[in-house]
Structure formats: C-alpha cells, structure tokens
Amino acid sequence: MIPxxxxxxxSLDLFPLLxxxxxxxxxxxxxxxxxxxxxxxMGDAISHAVLxxxxxxxxxxxxxxxxxxxxxxAISALITVVFVEVIKRLGxxxxxxxxxxxxxxxxxxxxxxxxxxxxxxxxxxxxxxLHGNLQTLFWISSPDQWSSLFSTEVYSDVPRQVxxxxxxxxxxxxxxxxxxxxxxxxSFDAGIATVQGINAGFMHMLLMxxxxxxxxxxxxxxxxxxxxxxxxxxAATARMLTDRLISQIFVSIVVAAATAIAGYVIASxxxxxxxxxxxxxxxxxxxxxxxxxxxxxxIAKTLNQHRLGNQVALEDxxxxxxxxxESNSQASVDQLVVSTxxxxxxxxxxxxxxxxxxVTVSDGIVSLTTRGETRAASIIRRHRLWEGYLVEQxxxxxxxxxETAEQLEHFVDVPDQSLxxxxxxxxxxxxxxx
Amino acid sequence: xxxxxxDANSIIETLTLxxxxxxxxxxxxxxxxxxxxxxxxxxxxxxxxxxxxxxLSHATLPGIAAAFLVSSAMGxxxxxxxxxxxxxxxxxxxxxxxIHLILQHTRLKEDAAIGIVLSVFFGIGIVLLSVVQSxxxxxxxxxxxYIYGQTAAMTRSDAYLMGGIxxxxxxxxxxxxxxxxxVCFNESFARxxxxxxxxxxxxxxxxxxxxxxxGLQAVGLxxxxxxxxxxxxxxxxxxxxxxxxxxxxxxxxxxxxxxGASISALFPRKPxxxxxxxxxxxIFILSMLFAPTRGVLADSFRRIQLRVxxxxxxxxxxxxxxxxxxxxxxxxxAASWLIKLLCVKGWITRDNGQLILTDAGRTQGQRIHRNxxxxxxxxxxxxxxxxxxxxxxxxxxxxxxxxxLIHALILALKKRGLSIPPLDxxxx
Numbered sequence: 006m007i008p009x010x011x012x013x014x015x016s017l018d019l020f021p022l023l024x025x026x027x028x029x030x031x032x033x034x035x036x037x038x039x040x041x042x043x044x045x046x047m048g049d050a051i052s053h054a055v056l057x058x059x060x061x062x063x064x065x066x067x068x069x070x071x072x073x074x075x076x077x078x079a080i081s082a083l084i085t086v087v088f089v090e091v092i093k094r095l096g097x098x099x100x101x102x103x104x105x106x107x108x109x110x111x112x113x114x115x116x117x118x119x120x121x122x123x124x125x126x127x128x129x130x131x132x133x134x135l136h137g138n139l140q141t142l143f144w145i146s147s148p149d150q151w152s153s154l155f156s157t158e159v160y161s162d163v164p165r166q167v168x169x170x171x172x173x174x175x176x177x178x179x180x181x182x183x184x185x186x187x188x189x190x191x192s193f194d195a196g197i198a199t200v201q202g203i204n205a206g207f208m209h210m211l212l213m214x215x216x217x218x219x220x221x222x223x224x225x226x227x228x229x230x231x232x233x234x235x236x237x238x239x240a241a242t243a244r245m246l247t248d249r250l251i252s253q254i255f256v257s258i259v260v261a262a263a264t265a266i267a268g269y270v271i272a273s274x275x276x277x278x279x280x281x282x283x284x285x286x287x288x289x290x291x292x293x294x295x296x297x298x299x300x301x302x303x304i305a306k307t308l309n310q311h312r313l314g315n316q317v318a319l320e321d322x323x324x325x326x327x328x329x330x331e332s333n334s335q336a337s338v339d340q341l342v343v344s345t346x347x348x349x350x351x352x353x354x355x356x357x358x359x360x361x362x363x364v365t366v367s368d369g370i371v372s373l374t375t376r377g378e379t380r381a382a383s384i385i386r387r388h389r390l391w392e393g394y395l396v397e398q399x400x401x402x403x404x405x406x407x408e409t410a411e412q413l414e415h416f417v418d419v420p421d422q423s424l425x426x427x428x429x430x431x432x433x434x435x436x437x438x439x
Numbered sequence: 440x441x442x443x444x445x446d447a448n449s450i451i452e453t454l455t456l457x458x459x460x461x462x463x464x465x466x467x468x469x470x471x472x473x474x475x476x477x478x479x480x481x482x483x484x485x486x487x488x489x490x491x492x493x494x495l496s497h498a499t500l501p502g503i504a505a506a507f508l509v510s511s512a513m514g515x516x517x518x519x520x521x522x523x524x525x526x527x528x529x530x531x532x533x534x535x536x537x538i539h540l541i542l543q544h545t546r547l548k549e550d551a552a553i554g555i556v557l558s559v560f561f562g563i564g565i566v567l568l569s570v571v572q573s574x575x576x577x578x579x580x581x582x583x584x585y586i587y588g589q590t591a592a593m594t595r596s597d598a599y600l601m602g603g604i605x606x607x608x609x610x611x612x613x614x615x616x617x618x619x620x621x622v623c624f625n626e627s628f629a630r631x632x633x634x635x636x637x638x639x640x641x642x643x644x645x646x647x648x649x650x651x652x653x654g655l656q657a658v659g660l661x662x663x664x665x666x667x668x669x670x671x672x673x674x675x676x677x678x679x680x681x682x683x684x685x686x687x688x689x690x691x692x693x694x695x696x697x698x699g700a701s702i703s704a705l706f707p708r709k710p711x712x713x714x715x716x717x718x719x720x721x722i723f724i725l726s727m728l729f730a731p732t733r734g735v736l737a738d739s740f741r742r743i744q745l746r747v748x749x750x751x752x753x754x755x756x757x758x759x760x761x762x763x764x765x766x767x768x769x770x771x772x773a774a775s776w777l778i779k780l781l782c783v784k785g786w787i788t789r790d791n792g793q794l795i796l797t798d799a800g801r802t803q804g805q806r807i808h809r810n811x812x813x814x815x816x817x818x819x820x821x822x823x824x825x826x827x828x829x830x831x832x833x834x835x836x837x838x839x840x841x842x843x844l845i846h847a848l849i850l851a852l853k854k855r856g857l858s859i860p861p862l863d864x865x866x867x
Contacts, residue, residue, distance in 0.1 A: 040547075045554040046490060053661075095727065095735060098672050101490040101550075106672050109665035110720035113713035116587060116662075120708050135586065136565050230565065234558035241551050278569035284562020291555060295545050303544050 007149055016147035018273065020167050021139040025231075025265040025283060027170035028223035031177040032235035033261030035216050037254050040240040041192045046101065047086075047213065048236030050108040052220040052229045054085040056115025056134060059224070064122055075221055081111060082217035086210070136280040137228030142166060166226040173222035180215050181254070188212065189250055231280040235261060238287035245294040245301050260290055317415050318354035320384050321345040323363065324414075326373050327381035331434075337369045382437035388414040389430035389437075396431040397424070403431035450705060464595045466700040468602035469657050469711065472650065473666060473696025475605035477688035478612045479646045480667035481674065485623035485681070486643065490550075491535060493664040494557040496651045498534025499527035500564025500660060503585050504571055518581055520597050524652040527585075527660075531648050534560050588659030588712035590703055597656055604653040608646045609689070615642060620681055657700070658712035665716040666692060673723040676730035695719035749838045750777055752807050755786060756837075758796050759804025770794075811837045812860045813848045820855055 007015070032048070039045050055078035062070075062077030085107050092103040119134070142164045148154050181188065187208055191198040195205035216236070223232045243257035268283030275282075296303050322345050329336045336344075342351045355371075358364045363377035373381055391410035395401045401409075428436055483492055506526025510519065534556045541552040568582060584592055593601075612619065621629045622639045629636055647667065654663040674687035699715025731737050754777065760768040771794070773781075778794065781787045786800030796804055815833050818824045840848075849859055 040551050043548050043550050045548075045550040049554055049557065091735075092672070092727065095733060095738065096672060096675050097733070098484060098675055099487045099489065101487065102484050102668050102672050105489045105493060105664065105668040106720070106723060109662060109668065109716055110723070113662055113665065113716035113720065116710060117713040117717060120710050120713070135561075230558055230561050233554060234562055237551055237554040237558065241547050241555060244547065245545060272566075276569075276573060277566045281562045281565025281569065284558050285566055288555065288559030288562065291559070295541070301546055306544075 007151055012147065012149060016144045018269075019147075020142040020144055020164055021279065022266065022269050024142055024164070024167050024170055024226040025139060025269055025279065026262055027167070027174045028219075028227045028231070029235045029239070029261040029265040029283070030258055031170070031174040031219045032223055032232055033239035033257050034177055034181055034254065035212070035219055036236040036238075036240035037243070037250070037257055038188055038192050038212055039216065039236055040244060041250070045237045046104055047089075048216055048220065049233045050085055050089070050104045051082050051213070051217050052224065052232045052236075053108040054111040055081045055217065055221055055224065056229075057081055057111050057118060059221070060115055060118040060122060064118065074225075075218075078221040078224075079214075079217055082213070082220070085111065086213050133228065134224075135228050135230050136278055137224070137226050137231065139226060139279045142226065166222075169222050170226065173219055177215055177219055180211075184208070184211070185251075227283070228280045231284050234284040234287045235264070238284075238291050239264065242287075242291045242294045245291070245298045248300075264290060313415075314350060315354060315357070318345060318350045319358055319363075320380075320415055322351065322354055322358055323373065323377060323381035324384050324388065326364065326371060327378070327385050330373065330378075335370050335372075338366060338371055339369075341371055383439075384414055386437045386439065387418060389434060390419040390424055390427075392430045392432070393424055393427055393436075394419045406431065461593075461595050461598075462704045464598035464602075465590050465593050465657070465711075466697060466704065468593075468598035468600075468605070469590070469700035469715070470693050470697040471602040471605035471609075472654050472657065473605075473670075473692035473694070473699075473715070474689045475609040475612075475692070476650050476654065476663075476666035476696075477670040477674075477690070477692025478609050478685055479643070479650055480669075480692070481671035481681075481685045481688040482612070482619045482623055482643055483647055483667055484671040484675070485684075486640070488643075488647070489664075489668045490553050491538060492647050492651070492667050494538060494553045494560075495531045495535050495647060496660045496664045497557040497564075498537075498560035499531040499651060499655065500561055500586070501567050502526035502528070502530025502533075502564075503582060503655070503660075504564055504567030505530065507571055507582060508567065508574075520600060520656065523585070524655070527652040527655060528648050530560065531651060532644075535644060584659070585655045586659050586661060587710055588655070588657050588662065590657050590700060590711040593656055601653045601657060604649055608649045611642070611646060615639070616682075616685075619643065623681070658715060659710075662712040662716050665719060666695070669716070669719040669723050670695065673719070673726040676726040676733040678732065691719065691722050695722065747777075747780075750774075751781060752803075752838050754778075754781060754794075755796070755800055755804040756807040756811065758787065758794060759801060759808050762796060762801070762804075763808075807837060809860050810840050810845060813845065813852065814840065816852055816857055817848055820857060821851070 036045070036048065039048050058077035058079070058081030059074050060077075062073040062075075065077075066073045088107045089100070089103045092098065092106060093100050096103065098106075115134075144163065146159050146162050148156075148159045153159055187198070187203045190201065191203055191205040191208040198205040198208070220229075220232050220236075223235070239257040239261040240253070242260045243253040247253045247256050264283055264287045268286035269279055271277075271286065272279040272282035294302070297305075299305055322341055325341060325344055326336065338355060342348075342355060345351045345354075355364075358377070359366060362374055363380060364371050365374055388410045391413050392403070392406045395406040395409060396403050430436055480489075480492075483489055503523050503526055506523050507518070509526075510522050515522070537556050537560075538549075538552045541547055541555065542549060547555075571582060581592065618629075618634060618639045621632065621634065622636055622643075626636055629639070650667065651660070651663050654666060658666060670691040671684060671688040673691050674684050677687055678684055695715050695718045698718050700711050702714045702718075703709045703711035726734065728735050729737075750773070754771045754773045757768050757771040761770065778787070778789075781800070782789065784799075785797055786803055787794050787796055789795070811833055814836050815826075818833065819826050852859060
C-alpha cells in the first residue's frame with residue numbers, strides 16, 4: 006500500500022509540479038540566450054502573440070489537438086518575428102515600439118476571438134491565458150500500490166500537457182547542447198560567427214523557433230505570465246552569480262527548478278495561485294541574487310568600494326608623509342587628516358596605519374616607520390612615473406598631471422616600461438627607486 | 440451565432456452619441472482617453488519609453504489588488520474607482536523605480552529589467568488577486584475586469600473621470616510641449632539649455648501613469664499600453680515633423696477610442712479594449728502600406744523607379760561605349776520592356792535588330808559615361824584604389840551622382856591637375 010499522504014500527492018500535486026518544473030527548465034534554458042542577446046522581450050512578445058494562433062487552431066479544428074494548436078501558435082510567432090523586423094526597418098521606430106505594436110495587436114486579436122468563442126460556450130478562458138490551469142492536471146488513475154507503479158495502466162491518463170512539456174524540455178535541452186558553440190558565438194558576436202561560417206541569422210531564427218515552441222508548450226499549463234518570468238528571471242539571476250556562459254546556464258537551470266518547486270510549495274500552503282506565486286518567487290530569488298551575490302551583488306560592491314576608499318585614504322596619508330619627510334618638515338595628526346581631506350575616513354586610516362606599524366606617533370608628530378617608508382616610496386614612485394608618462398606620452402602640461410596621477414597611483418602601474426629608468430618627474434622631484 | 444441583429448438606427452444613434460446616457464459618457468470618455476494617449480504616447484515613443492510603459496501597466500495589478508484588500512479591511516467598499524486608481528498608480532511607479540534600480544545597481548540590461556518587472560509584478564498581482572478571491576465572497580470578481588477591461592461595468596462617473604483625466608493630461612502635455620520636444624530630440628542639448636531633464640522625464644512618466652490608470656477600467660492593463668504605442672507608431676509613417684506626429688497620433692488615438700467603444704457598445708461580447716486596439720492596429724497597417732512618405736508601397740515604388748533608372752542608364756552607357764569604340768564593352772542584354780521604354784523616350788531606335796542611340800540618347804549615354812570616368816578618377820587619386828579595382832564600385836555609384844556632386848568632383852580633380860573628360864568630346 007502507498008500511504009494516503011503520498012497517494013494524495015501523486016494524484017493532486019505530482020503533475021502540476023512536474024509541468025511547472027518542465028516549463029520552468031525549458032524556458033529558463035532558452036532565456037540565457039535571450040538575455041545575452043538583449044532580446045528578453047522577444048520572449049514576452051511571442052508569448053503574448055501566440056494567443057490568436059492558438060484560438061484560431063482551436064476554433065478551426067474544434068479540438069485541443071496539440072499538433073494543430075502548435076501549428077497555429079507557430080504561425081503567430083512567425084508573423085511576430087517577421088513583422089517586428091519589417092516595422093523596425095520601414096517605420097524607423099525603436100525596436101521596442103515595433104515589438105509593442107505587433108504583440109499588443111495580436112494579443113487583442115486573441116482576446117477578441119476568445120470572447121467570441123466564449124459566447125458560443127466553448128471551453129476556453131481568458132484568465133487561463135494569463136495564469137494557466139495547473140490545478141486541473143490530476144492523475145486520476147494514480148497508483149495505490151507500489152507494485153502498480155510498474156504497470157503501464159496507471160500511466161494511460163497522464164495529462165497531455167505533461168507529455169508535451171516533457172518532449173519540449175528534451176528538445177530544448179538537445180538543441181542547446183548540440184548547438185551550444187554556434188549559439189554562443191552568434192549571440193556574442195554575429196560578425197565573428199559569420200567569419201567562422203556560422204549563419205547568425207539562421208541561428209537567430211532557430212532560437213526564436215525554440216522560444217516559440219517552449220512558449221506554446223508551457224502556455225496552457227502555466228500561463229503566459231510565468232512563461233515570461235521564466236524566460237528572463239532565472240537567466241538574470243544566474244547572470245548576477247556567474248561570469249561564464251556555461252556556468253550561467255547550469256545555475257539558471259537550478260534556479261528555474263528551485264523557483265518552480267518553491268513557488269508551488271508556498272502556493273499550496275497558502276492556497277494562492279500557483280503560477281503567480283512562482284513568478285513572485287522568481288522575482289524574490291532574483292532580488293536575493295542582486296543583493297547577496299558575492300561578486301556582483303549590491304552588498305559586495307558597496308563593501309568593496311568602502312574597502313577601496315579606506316585603502317586610498319591610507320595610501321594618501323603615507324604619500325603626504327613621504328613628501329613631508331622629503332622637504333625635511335614635520336606633520337601632526339590633525340594636519341595630516343586635513344591635508345588628505347577625507348574627514349572621518351582619514352582619521353580611521355590614520356589609526357589603522359599606526360596599528361599596522363606603518364607610522365609612529367610621538368608628541369602628536371607622525372613619522373613613517375621603515376616599513377611605512379618602503380610602502381610610501383612605492384606609491385610615490387608610481388605617482389611620479391605616471392606624471393612623467395602623462396607629460397611625455399599623453400602630451401599634458403606638467404601642471405595638469407597631478408590630479409590624474411593622484412587617482413591612478415592607487416590602482417595601476419605605468420604602462421610604459423621605458424620610463425622605469427627615469428629618475429625625476431616633470432616637476433624635477435626624484436623618483437624613488439623600486 | 441448568438442449575436443443579435445443590430446439595426447441601422449441604433450448604429451447611427453450610438454455613433455452620433457444619441458444612445459443611452461451611460462453609453463455616450465463611455466464613448467466620449469474613451470475618445471478623450473484615446474486622444475490623450477496618442478499625444479503622450481508620441482513623446483514616449485520618441486523618448487524610447489514604449490516598453491517601459493508596458494512594464495508600468497503590468498505593474499499596476501498588485502496595486503489594484505492591494506488597494507482593494509486594504510480599503511476593504513478598513514471597512515470601505517473596495518471597488519471605489521479612485522482608491523483602486525491610486526493603488527494602481529503607486530505600484531506602477533514602484534515598478535518603474537525598480538527598472539531604474541536594476542539598471543543602476545546591476546549588470547542587467549534594460550530589456551531584462553523591463554521583462555523582470557513586468558512578469559514579477561504581474562505574478563504578485565495574480566497572487567494577491569487569488570487572495571482577494573478566497574478572502575471575500577464574490578464581490579471581488581470584478582477586479583478581473585481590470586486585466587482585460589470592461590466598459591459595460593463602467594458607470595457614468597467612471598467615464599467622466601476617465602475623460603477628465605485624459606483632457607487634463609493632454610493639457611499638461613500641451614503646456615510642456617516645448618520642453619518635451621527638446622528633451623525627445625536631444626537630451627544633452629536640453630541639459631545645456633538649463634532644463635532639468637529628470638524633472639521633464641518625471642512629468643512625462645506621471646502623464647503615462649495617469650493615462651494607464653485611467654484606462655484600466657475601459658481597456659484593461661494589458662492592452663492600455665497599445666493605446667500609447669500604436670497611434671504614434673502609425674503616425675510615424677506619415678510625417679517626420681514632431682508637431683504633425685503629435686497631432687496625427689492624437690487623431691488616430693481618438694478615432695480608435697471612439698470607434699472601439701461604439702462597436703463594443705453596439706455588439707455583445709466585443710470587449711472594448713481589444714476592439715480599440717484592433718481598430719488602432721488596422722489604422723497602423725493601412726499607414727504602413729499606404730502612407731506616402733514611409734509606406735511600404737511608396738517605398739517599393741521609389742525602389743523600382745531607381746532600379747529602372749539604373750537599368751536604363753546601363754543600356755545607354757554600354758551603347759555609347761560601343762559607339763566610341765570600347766572593345767571590352769559587350770552589347771547590352773536588356774529586357775524587351777526596357778528597350779520599348781527607351782524607344783518611347785526617343786533615346787534609341789532599332790535598326791535590323793541592332794540598337795542605335797538617337798542624338799538625345801547619345802547625350803544621356805555620354806553624361807553617364809562621363810560620371811563614370813569622373814568617379815573612377817576620384818577613387819584612384821583620392822581614395823588610393825588601384826585602377827584595376829575601381830570599375831565595379833563605380834558601376835554602382837555612377838547612377839546616383841547628383842549634379843552638385845559632379846560639380847564638386849570636377850573641382851576636386853582640377854585641383855589635383857587631372858584632366859576632366861569633356862562633355863562633348865567623347866573619348867579621354
């Protein structure tokens with residue numbers, strides 16, 4: 006016997022969850038290339054625009070035959086892609102507006118046809134278009150014995166949408182893995198792709214075809230809004246976390262799967278709409294990635310900037326001290342803080358320099374230790390080399406180069422090695438040896 | 440078919456605003472909204488904000504649902520139009536703010552940011568709607584109408600509110616016309632004139648928000664953006680001047696709003712939102728096909744004209760070159776219609792199956808031949824192209840050289856002391 010709770014799961018939740026998972030993965034996988042090509046909204050446009058095709062196919066055949074529905078949707082998708090190009094070229098409007106015109110008209114046509122069809126009490130619903138009908142994917146003959154899992158009988162009424170989505174996911178995965186090289190080159194640089202004998206235009210059309218396939222297959226189960234969210238959000242989340250396309254793709258699959266599962270679980274707990282909850286979850290995960298990503302996240306970037314600011318303040322203090330020592334005078338703590346001009350940050354840098362043993366303070370007078378002097382000398386060397394470089398190679402006048410060199414000294418070495426032998430900067434000051 | 444037969448009388452009554460009082464108000468309000476959307480959409484289009492408006496309108500859904508939940512929790516009727524509009528406006532603006540935040544703080548591009556806001560906000564909206572549906576009994580079902588729009592549920596005061604906001608928004612756009620124009624054309628120029636671009640952009644955004652929230656009930660939040668995008672995009676085919684664009688766009692928007700609302704009032708189950716968009720879409724298609732400046736037909740006509748001229752010139756040039764004894768020039772193989780055309784023009788005659796230039800034709804051929812030589816010399820002496828390589832590219836260019844350009848070429852070549860092929864002498 007299968008326990009009651011698992012039986013309930015199998016009959017009520019398994020297929021909705023599976024459908025959402027498959028839709029999320031196939032859309033999320035393709036979304037990587039859409040986001041990369043800055044064509045995220047093509048997914049949006051296509052998933053709106055397939056509606057009239059679906060309704061037309063339904064009205065003509067009076068059935069939900071997947072093949073006919075797909076042909077209808079594919080024609081709509083093709084019209085969208087072609088018309089967007091034509092309008093962009095002829096109307097000289099921005100691509101966004103061209104897309105907006107096409108998909109809103111087609112969507113309006115779809116809604117119009119849908120309302121007309123509904124008038125004849127046909128079983129099609131405008132709301133389903135947006136958030137699908139996951140909750141209808143029951144498994145009526147779900148097994149009650151573990152042993153019956155192996156009989157073909159129980160699989161006879163697996164919902165059609167699940168089969169369609171499984172096939173789509175398989176197809177999309179094969180497409181991406183077989184054409185990965187071509188897709189990558191064509192997305193990054195169409196010119197190079199052409200030089201290497203890859204037809205970038207053909208790859209674009211192929212990608213759009215698969216986008217349309219994924220959109221149509223997912224449409225009925227999860228609704229257009231989740232399709233759009235899945236085309237964009239997992240890829241965007243992965244983009245925040247990784248720097249290589251291949252790892253981005255794997256991360257995006259994980260994110261898509263996590264979105265579907267988490268969204269579904271939360272939705273069943275709280276009893277809200279599942280597709281809507283998944284789209285919200287996708288947004289939540291993306292926000293988390295934007296904030297927390299170790300390299301590109303807001304927190305990491307802020308911390309980094311802060312650290313950099315502290316380092317600059319410290320190096321500025323050492324620089325000033327070096328120059329002070331050069332002119333055989335002395336500087337007090339307060340003078341130093343004022344002259345480096347970063348207020349509180351300079352004060353903190355001052356005490357940090359002391360605790361790191363770079364400077365010593367006696368009677369309010371600050372002086373460099375030997376370690377401090379070595380570090381200061383290297384900063385001053387970079388500064389003065391930069392000044393020399395800017396005057397000689399960039400043709401700036403000597404009284405204009407200090408500010409630029411002041412910024413560059415913290416980050417980069419002079420690109421020109423021939424300068425490393427010079428001993429004085431444009432102002433006649435000695436350049437400390439390495 | 441369950442559509443009742445609509446008689447001519449009621450059509451005329453509705454179209455001339457003599458139908459029911461409610462119907463009139465709705466038609467009038469929708470027309471005004473259409474005009475306003477046309478005006479403001481024109482600026483949004485030029486400022487490349489069309490799809491930002493799409494994200495904005497989708498982002499209003501959570502606001503509508505939240506406003507309903509909050510106001511019913513506080514004991515008011517949740518379906519009061521101004522309250523829902525306020526909620527919609529707040530969450531719409533929040534959505535646009537999110538787009539800006541994403542663009543500023545992440546490495547994601549604008550298209551992704553728009554798609555993210557659009558889908559996630561809408562998803563949240565769907566979640567909240569399902570909360571509304573489960574927590575209240577039936578009364579919330581009306582909120583669904585804000586997605587696709589439903590004029591039938593509109594009261595007279597709703598319609599007046601919508602029309603009034605449309606009028607107000609158009610008025611603001613008129614007052615700000617100069618600023619909007621400058622910012623649309625050249626942002627840095629506007630800045631150098633001391634304009635606060637962010638302020639002008641914010642006013643523009645505020646107007647888009649106004650149009651969006653006031654159109655929610657009639658058109659619905661998915662299709663309202665079409666009223667902002669399609670009229671100006673259609674108008675774009677007719678003109679290159681901004682004020683004409685704005686006027687035309689307003690006209691197209693007004694017509695769409697008017698006819699959409701009327702058709703929807705006359706026939707059952709014709710949702711106003713989609714009818715309005717379909718009317719606007721038809722106007723767009725007509726404009727794209729037939730507009731004299733940018734239309735497909737006008738454009739292909741000009742292309743064909745040019746192609747005929749080039750083919751014509753080739754025949755005349757080849758015949759001329761044969762006449763002056765260029766050995767390598769082959770006898771032109773021209774289509775029979777082209778030969779006929781040239782005969783009609785009186786530039787060639789036929790003699791025993793041979794084509795012979797008339798005097799007028801010779802002048803033409805000589806002129807083209809001379810253009811060819813001039814451009815060839817120019818390329819060799821100025822662009823450093825090897826003499827053996829110039830012929831092909833010259834064949835393309837010689838037909839489009841204008842008289843002024845020829846003049847400039849002659850001057851440039853004279854400056855280098857090169858010989859200019861004479862117009863009447865023949866060979867060089």
